[in-house]
Amino acid sequence: MPTRPCWVEIRTRPLEENYRFLLGLAAPHAELLAIVKADAYGHSLALCAPAAVRAGARWLGVTSVEEGVAACALCPEPKVLVIGGVFPGQGAEVVRHGLTAVAWESWQLDELERAAHAAGALAGSLPIHIEIDTGMSRQGVSPDGLAPVLARFAPGSPLRLEGVMTHLFAADEADGTVTQAQLAKLDESLGRIEAAGLYPDWLNVGNSAALLAGEAGRIAALAGRHGMRAMLRPGLALYGLVPRFDPPFAAGEPVGVAEARLRLKPVLSWKAAVVGVRAVPAGAVVGYNGAFVATEPMRLALVAAGYGDGLDRRLGNRFSLLVRGERAPIAGRISMDQTVLDVTEIPGVEAGDEVVILGSQGGETITAFDHAEATGTIPWEVFTRIGARVRRVAV
Numbered sequence: 001m002p003t004r005p006c007w008v009e010i011r012t013r014p015l016e017e018n019y020r021f022l023l024g025l026a027a028p029h030a031e032l033l034a035i036v037k038a039d040a041y042g043h044s045l046a047l048c049a050p051a052a053v054r055a056g057a058r059w060l061g062v063t064s065v066e067e068g069v070a071a072c073a074l075c076p077e078p079k080v081l082v083i084g085g086v087f088p089g090q091g092a093e094v095v096r097h098g099l100t101a102v103a104w105e106s107w108q109l110d111e112l113e114r115a116a117h118a119a120g121a122l123a124g125s126l127p128i129h130i131e132i133d134t135g136m137s138r139q140g141v142s143p144d145g146l147a148p149v150l151a152r153f154a155p156g157s158p159l160r161l162e163g164v165m166t167h168l169f170a171a172d173e174a175d176g177t178v179t180q181a182q183l184a185k186l187d188e189s190l191g192r193i194e195a196a197g198l199y200p201d202w203l204n205v206g207n208s209a210a211l212l213a214g215e216a217g218r219i220a221a222l223a224g225r226h227g228m229r230a231m232l233r234p235g236l237a238l239y240g241l242v243p244r245f246d247p248p249f250a251a252g253e254p255v256g257v258a259e260a261r262l263r264l265k266p267v268l269s270w271k272a273a274v275v276g277v278r279a280v281p282a283g284a285v286v287g288y289n290g291a292f293v294a295t296e297p298m299r300l301a302l303v304a305a306g307y308g309d310g311l312d313r314r315l316g317n318r319f320s321l322l323v324r325g326e327r328a329p330i331a332g333r334i335s336m337d338q339t340v341l342d343v344t345e346i347p348g349v350e351a352g353d354e355v356v357i358l359g360s361q362g363g364e365t366i367t368a369f370d371h372a373e374a375t376g377t378i379p380w381e382v383f384t385r386i387g388a389r390v391r392r393v394a395v
């Protein structure tokens, strides 16, 4: 068990409550798939997947087969959807662990079919969700390329078309025009799938922004017209953050977004300890290249967290962390394993004091959005960059 005083606290109860709130937004029209990819957005798959399942999740979404195998080992009950696709040599693991693969290339279907045959799988026993590229140009089969993919689900094949997936790439643009165009393309593709005599169960569409913006009803109506059920795939909201909508809503926020602001609770806090405090005279230079110079006699606190833990080096000299419930500016450059805080204005700081890098202390809060804004990125990246060596503890 690592004991270095730099750790992440995961509150699983808010995660459960977030899941139930999101399910309430989706139901009764749609099912939810809890996105736990990338080690549950850096929150720890081992802590978060079981929490989502306790809250009722029947589907988990991961990026890779490796993550899928890990999710299955933790939670045997729910179905696990591998949304990042299947790569050469991974078919056998998909079959052995009963994962549900997303596929769109014929070589992926070859890989899965071979593995199913090798395992003696019966006709129609290996569920597959095909992804359709409705405009993102990232992954998925284009609507015009559907025919050869659909032909792979002929009677007798071990492959069964269980679901159809697409990814809305601008669900956080509040005017919704891109999303509507994507859904129209999807509608047309679903028509082609029906015309091919295939009747998948699930239409698997929509991230946190789509769910909060109230798209579940529209996606469910689309699914219903084609005899399918809708499934939405929230990630960020599960971990307690409301995505930002840009451009914002012209006519006020949808109820889902407004309620989410009140109800979603962050799951993760990132903390470290003060490991030493020193007094320096005016003129002392601090840290690499003396990028900070003491303007007066100052007190500096050394914190056991650095860019090697995922604390972005660009925050040096331009961000504050919390100690004793107050904001202490970062003095100078962030080192790989350490950061220095200016605690001159905060009385009584001593070794052992808890430092909050992300989270709340006293009346102050630092959010993942604060980190993201200061470094020109998004909360998803802030979370997933918290290093593997930072231990995650359930509280």
Ligand SMILES: *Cc1c(COP(=O)(O)O)cnc(C)c1O
Residues within 6 Å of the ligand: 035, 037, 083, 167, 206, 207, 208, 209, 233, 234, 235, 236, 237
């Ligand atoms: C990550 C991901 C999601 C979840 O997105 P959030 O914005 O975090 O809710 C949904 N679908 C796909 C395909 C993803 O890759």
